Amino acid sequence: MVTPAALSLSLLLGSLAAAQTTNMIRNPGFEEGADQPAEWHLGMEGRGAGSATWVTDNPRSGKRCVRLELTEPGDYWMAQQRYAAGTALPDHPYRVSGWYRSTTSACHPCLYFLGRDGSFLGAWETALPASEEWKPFDFVIQSKAGTDHFELQLRVQSAPGVCWFDDMALEDAAELVRRGDELMAPLLKTAEAQPEHLWVVVSNGGRAEIDLVGNPALSVAWVVADTPGDAPLRDYGIRVERLDRAGVVDSKVVRRPAGAGRHLETFAPAPAGRRVTRTRLTAFSDNAGPRPVLLVGLRADGVRARADGEVAASLAGLVSFPLSKGDSPLSLPWETQVLPATRARFAVLRDQHCNDVLRKALGATxxxxxxxxxxxxxxxxxxxxxxxxxxxxxxxxxxxxxxxxxxxxxxxxxxxxxxxxxxxxxxxxxxxxxxxxxxxxxxxxxxxxxxxxxxxxxxxxxxxxxxxxxxxxxxxxxxxxxxxxxxxxxxxxxxxxxxxxxxxxxxxxxxxxxxxxxxxxLPTETHLQSSFWLFRAQLNRYFELAGDVSMEDYYPYIDLATSHRLSPVDVVEGPTQPMVKVYRESDGSLSYDFAYWDQYLDRLKAGGANTIHLGFTHWMAHYFCGDNPPILDRKSGKASYLDYE
CATH class of the missing domain: 2.60.40.10 (Immunoglobulins)
Known part of the structure; x- marks a missing residue:
C-alpha cells in the first residue's frame, strides 16, 4: 500500500531529479575525439612516473573511458578540463558526480575555483576508496568567494595505483540544496514520533554502526526514501553481526528494493552455544548522492518490553561514517549522520548504564x-x-x-x-x-x-x-x-x-x-636538563582567579614536577604579574624586589630542579606579547615600561 506520505515523497524526489539537467562538462563520457578525448587534456603535474590514457578497456558505458596510473609515489596524472569565464557563481552549491573504479585509494576528483582573471582561489578534492567494480560518486560542494569559473581535474594522486573515470557531471545544485529539508522532513517526522528508538541517517556511500555488549534481541525500524527503481538490492540495507573475540560468528543482512514507508525487522539472539561477546548493527548505503536515504532506528528503551531495557543496558558505541567529502564546508541534511536528538539520548543512556555495560564486557553475573x-x-x-x-x-x-x-x-x-x-x-x-x-x-x-x-x-x-x-x-x-x-x-x-x-x-x-x-x-640527583612549562597563568585561568595564584598554592604543582625529575618553568603571560618587581623611587632611581622570585627559586632547588630560565622575559616582562618590563611608581603605584633604548 502506498501511503500519502510515501506518494508526496516520491513526487518530491522526482522533481529533485528533474531539477538537475544542465551538465557543464563537455564530452562527459569520453566518447568523442580522435587521438585523445575531445575537450580534455591528459597529462601530469609535478613528479612521479605514470600515464594518462584514453582507453576502451571495460568502460562504464559507451566505448571509452580514461585510465590514470601512477607507478611510483609522486604528485598526479590527470584528465583536465577548464571552463569559460563567467560560467560559475561565488559561494554557490555545485554537484560533482561520476563513476570510477580503482586499485587503491589514490583516485581523486578535484575542482579548482578560479577568479575572473584565472587566479587560483582554492580547491575542493577528496580521495575515493578502492573499488574493483565501477562505483558512483556524488558530492555537493560550495564554491569559494570570488569564484568566476572552474577547472576540473580527475587525478591518480600521491600513491601508486590505477584508476578509471567515466560518465562525469558538474551541475548547479541550488535546487537540490533548497529542497533538501523537504526531502528529509518525512524521515525526521518519523524519528520524532518514535523517541524510544536511536536513529541514524545513511546515504551516499556512508554507514552507521551501533555496538552492543552481549547477544541481545534487536528491534529495528527503517525507512528508505527516494529509491531508484533500478537500484540493485545489494546497494543498501542493514546488517546485524554477532561477534566473539576472534571475529564474526553470525551475520544477517536485510536488503530492501524500492518503496517508501516504515519497515520493521526483528533479529533474534545468536543460537545458544556460540560465545557472543558483542553485537553490531550496521546501516549501509553503497549508492552515491542523496538517493536513496536510509533512516534506521534501534529500539533502545520502553516501558513495555524487557528486551528494550536489555538493549539500553548493552549500548557500547554509536558512530557514523560518512563518505569523505574533502574540505567542503557545506552541510547537507541528507548526509550520513547520527541525528542530534539521538546523540543526546545515547549519551544519557550510556552514562546511566556505563558500569552495567562494562560488567557485561567483563563477564560479571x-x-x-x-x-x-x-x-x-x-x-x-x-x-x-x-x-x-x-x-x-x-x-x-x-x-x-x-x-x-x-x-x-x-x-x-x-x-x-x-x-x-x-x-x-x-x-x-x-x-x-x-x-x-x-x-x-x-x-x-x-x-x-x-x-x-x-x-x-x-x-x-x-x-x-x-x-x-x-x-x-x-x-x-x-x-x-x-x-x-x-x-x-x-x-x-x-x-x-x-x-x-x-x-x-x-x-x-x-x-x-x-x-x-x-x-x-636511579640516582636521586637529576642530571638530564628539562624545561617543563607550568605557568601560573594557566592556573589563574583554570580557577578563574582575580589575581595571581599564591606561591603557597603554586608549590604543589612545582613539587609534582620536581618529584618526577622535571624542571618546571614559569613565564609572565596572560593574566599574571612578573615575579621580579621593578620600582621607580622618588629620586628617579630603580629598585628591584626579588622576594617572590627567591621563594620560587628556593622551591625549585629544594626539589632537585637543575634548569632555571634567567631571561628577563620570563620573570620581568610579558613573554608572548613582547611587552617591556613594567615599572611601578613607588608612591602612586602607576605603571610605566622600561625603555631599552
Whole structure:
C-alpha cells in the first residue's frame, strides 16, 4: 500500500531529479575525439612516473573511458578540463558526480575555483576508496568567494595505483540544496514520533554502526526514501553481526528494493552455544548522492518490553561514517549522520548504564561488581574501555606485570564496575609483598580516582582526584590510578599487592597486581636538563582567579614536577604579574624586589630542579606579547615600561 506520505515523497524526489539537467562538462563520457578525448587534456603535474590514457578497456558505458596510473609515489596524472569565464557563481552549491573504479585509494576528483582573471582561489578534492567494480560518486560542494569559473581535474594522486573515470557531471545544485529539508522532513517526522528508538541517517556511500555488549534481541525500524527503481538490492540495507573475540560468528543482512514507508525487522539472539561477546548493527548505503536515504532506528528503551531495557543496558558505541567529502564546508541534511536528538539520548543512556555495560564486557553475573587491572598506558574513554575489554582484556589472564628500578615511579589503572552509578567509592592498597618477606609499604603508593572532563562532544580522562571517599562523575567509568614509588632500599625481585574497592560501603572487590623491581637504583640527583612549562597563568585561568595564584598554592604543582625529575618553568603571560618587581623611587632611581622570585627559586632547588630560565622575559616582562618590563611608581603605584633604548 502506498501511503500519502510515501506518494508526496516520491513526487518530491522526482522533481529533485528533474531539477538537475544542465551538465557543464563537455564530452562527459569520453566518447568523442580522435587521438585523445575531445575537450580534455591528459597529462601530469609535478613528479612521479605514470600515464594518462584514453582507453576502451571495460568502460562504464559507451566505448571509452580514461585510465590514470601512477607507478611510483609522486604528485598526479590527470584528465583536465577548464571552463569559460563567467560560467560559475561565488559561494554557490555545485554537484560533482561520476563513476570510477580503482586499485587503491589514490583516485581523486578535484575542482579548482578560479577568479575572473584565472587566479587560483582554492580547491575542493577528496580521495575515493578502492573499488574493483565501477562505483558512483556524488558530492555537493560550495564554491569559494570570488569564484568566476572552474577547472576540473580527475587525478591518480600521491600513491601508486590505477584508476578509471567515466560518465562525469558538474551541475548547479541550488535546487537540490533548497529542497533538501523537504526531502528529509518525512524521515525526521518519523524519528520524532518514535523517541524510544536511536536513529541514524545513511546515504551516499556512508554507514552507521551501533555496538552492543552481549547477544541481545534487536528491534529495528527503517525507512528508505527516494529509491531508484533500478537500484540493485545489494546497494543498501542493514546488517546485524554477532561477534566473539576472534571475529564474526553470525551475520544477517536485510536488503530492501524500492518503496517508501516504515519497515520493521526483528533479529533474534545468536543460537545458544556460540560465545557472543558483542553485537553490531550496521546501516549501509553503497549508492552515491542523496538517493536513496536510509533512516534506521534501534529500539533502545520502553516501558513495555524487557528486551528494550536489555538493549539500553548493552549500548557500547554509536558512530557514523560518512563518505569523505574533502574540505567542503557545506552541510547537507541528507548526509550520513547520527541525528542530534539521538546523540543526546545515547549519551544519557550510556552514562546511566556505563558500569552495567562494562560488567557485561567483563563477564560479571548477577549484581556482582567487576574489575580488571590494566597498564597505565591504557588511558581510555568509556567506549574505548569497552572495546578493549571485548577484544583483548576480558578473558581471565594474569594481571599486567610492570617493572621499575629503585627510586622510579610507575603507574597502573584498575577499572572498577559496580552495579548502577554509586554515589561514593573507596580503594585501599595493601603493602606489596616481596622476596624473603620484604615489603614495599602502602605508604609508598598513592591511589587516586581518574576523573573524566568534557572535551568537544566526548568525555576524556584528565585530572586525578585525591580525597576519599571518591565521588565518581556521572560521566565515564570508575578508574583508580595507582602510583608506586619504589624505595631506594627495595630488594630486587617480584612483589604482589592487592587493591580492595567498595561502592557505597558495599561488599569488597579485590584485585591483585604484580611488580618486578630491577637490581638497579636511579640516582636521586637529576642530571638530564628539562624545561617543563607550568605557568601560573594557566592556573589563574583554570580557577578563574582575580589575581595571581599564591606561591603557597603554586608549590604543589612545582613539587609534582620536581618529584618526577622535571624542571618546571614559569613565564609572565596572560593574566599574571612578573615575579621580579621593578620600582621607580622618588629620586628617579630603580629598585628591584626579588622576594617572590627567591621563594620560587628556593622551591625549585629544594626539589632537585637543575634548569632555571634567567631571561628577563620570563620573570620581568610579558613573554608572548613582547611587552617591556613594567615599572611601578613607588608612591602612586602607576605603571610605566622600561625603555631599552
Amino acid at each position: 548477577g549484581d556482582a561488581p567487576a574489575a580488571v587491572v590494566a597498564s597505565a598506558w591504557r588511558n581510555l574513554t568509556s567506549e574505548q574501555w569497552t572495546d578493549w575489554l571485548l577484544t583483548q582484556g576480558g578473558e581471565p589472564t594474569p594481571s599486567p606485570l610492570t617493572a621499575a628500578a629503585r627510586n622510579e615511579y610507575l603507574s597502573l589503572q584498575v577499572l572498577f564496575a559496580p552495579p548502577g552509578r554509586p554515589a561514593a567509592v573507596t580503594a585501599e592498597l595493601s603493602d606489596l609483598r616481596g622476596p624473603n618477606g620484604t615489603t614495599i609499604p602502602a605508604s609508598a603508593c598513592r591511589v587516586r580516582l581518574l576523573e573524566y572532563v568534557p572535551f568537544g562532544d566526548q568525555w576524556l580522562p584528565d585530572p586525578l582526584l585525591e580525597e576519599q571517599p571518591f565521588k565518581p562523575s556521572e560521566h565515564g567509568p570508575i578508574v583508580f590510578w595507582l602510583t608506586i614509588r619504589v624505595p631506594g632500599n627495595a630488594k630486587p625481585g617480584s612483589y604482589r599487592g592487592t587493591l580492595t574497592m567498595r561502592a557505597d560501603n558495599g561488599p569488597p572487590t579485590a584485585r591483585d597486581f604484580a611488580l618486578r623491581v630491577w637490581d638497579l637504583t
